[in-house]
Amino acid sequence: MLKDKVAVITGSSNGIGKEVARTFSHNGAKVVINYPFERSKGEAEKIVAEIIEAGGEAIAVMADVSDFEQAKQLMKVTVDTFGTIDILVNNAGITRDMLLLRMTEEEFDSVININLKGVFNCMKHATRFMMKKGGSIINMSSVVGLHGNIGQCNYSASKAGVIGMTKSAAREFASKNLRINAIAPGFIVSNMTDKLPETIKENTLKGIPLNRFGNVQEIANVALFLASDLSSYVTGEVIKVDGGMAM
Ligand code: NAP
Numbered sequence: 508m509l510k511d512k513v514a515v516i517t518g519s520s521n522g523i524g525k526e527v528a529r530t531f532s533h534n535g536a537k538v539v540i541n542y543p544f545e546r547s548k549g550e551a552e553k554i555v556a557e558i559i560e561a562g563g564e565a566i567a568v569m570a571d572v573s574d575f576e577q578a579k580q581l582m583k584v585t586v587d588t589f590g591t592i593d594i595l596v597n598n599a600g601i602t603r604d605m606l607l608l609r610m611t612e613e614e615f616d617s618v619i620n621i622n623l624k625g626v627f628n629c630m631k632h633a634t635r636f637m638m639k640k641g642g643s644i645i646n647m648s649s650v651v652g653l654h655g656n657i658g659q660c661n662y663s664a665s666k667a668g669v670i671g672m673t674k675s676a677a678r679e680f681a682s683k684n685l686r687i688n689a690i691a692p693g694f695i696v697s698n699m700t701d702k703l704p705e706t707i708k709e710n711t712l713k714g715i716p717l718n719r720f721g722n723v724q725e726i727a728n729v730a731l732f733l734a735s736d737l738s739s740y741v742t743g744e745v746i747k748v749d750g751g752m753a754m
């Protein structure tokens with residue numbers, strides 16, 4: 508479905524991003540595995556090796572998406588290596604959960620800088636290349652960006668911001684056949700959710716009609732749909748993948 512397409516997936520050395528990279532590669536894409544700091548280099552190189560072993564093409568590029576110049580460099584290295592960018596998945600994200608009364612300025616700023624400004628930085632630098640022949644951008648939001656959540660003022664604001672940015676950019680680039688959509692996952696098993704207390708997990712589960720947490724492949728499947736021509740008439744959309752949690 509993505510034969511010879513070039514895809515950049517931010518924050519893809521583990522979790523949802525890694526599964527998106529694997530899935531895109533299985534479907535023929537050349538993939539760029541992005542990781543933020545030296546500490547994830549080993550994991551990033553492992554996934555690159557796995558993809559190459561399976562007959563695919565991949566490189567690993569270190570870049571902190573919250574840094575304007577590093578995001579620019581990520582796109583430049585991609586184009587220098589593979590010649591173009593067809594697909595961008597803005598997946599990198601963090602949580603720094605705390606009640607508003609106790610939330611520090613640093614906890615607020617770091618989440619906004621990575622989750623929201625990071626999406627701006629990457630779209631800003633990738634669209635320069637992508638608008639030449641069109642493509643697909645997929646921004647990872649969250650159901651929390653639609654409905655809010657206790658202890659997540661910073662995170663929900665960043666993810667609501669991603670939805671607004673997705674819709675504005677979708678309007679700006681539609682004439683270039685560059686489609687821009689968002690995915691709003693519910694509770695997906697990953698490092699991000701592993702660190703939550705059991706009581707929160709149990710309470711969350713009670714609110715999920717499908718009565719289970721999601722897995723990373725279930726997000727990657729929707730990303731594949733949005734990246735491919737199967738969604739050729741879809742832009743500015745937000746697709747919830749949450750087992751019915753936020754309907
Ligand atoms: P994860 O396992 O923690 O993955 C997040 C990835 O982002 C990691 O690879 C991380 O790298 C990377 N990252 C962090 N800061 C970065 C930066 N400044 N620049 C580049 N990469 C950076 O979490 P996940 O569950 O897969 O989450 C992926 C996305 O889905 C996030 O945007 C998250 O908000 C969203 N989401 C997840 C859920 C869920 O239930 N899991 C629900 C809704 C939305 P390091 O490991 O090196 O820090």
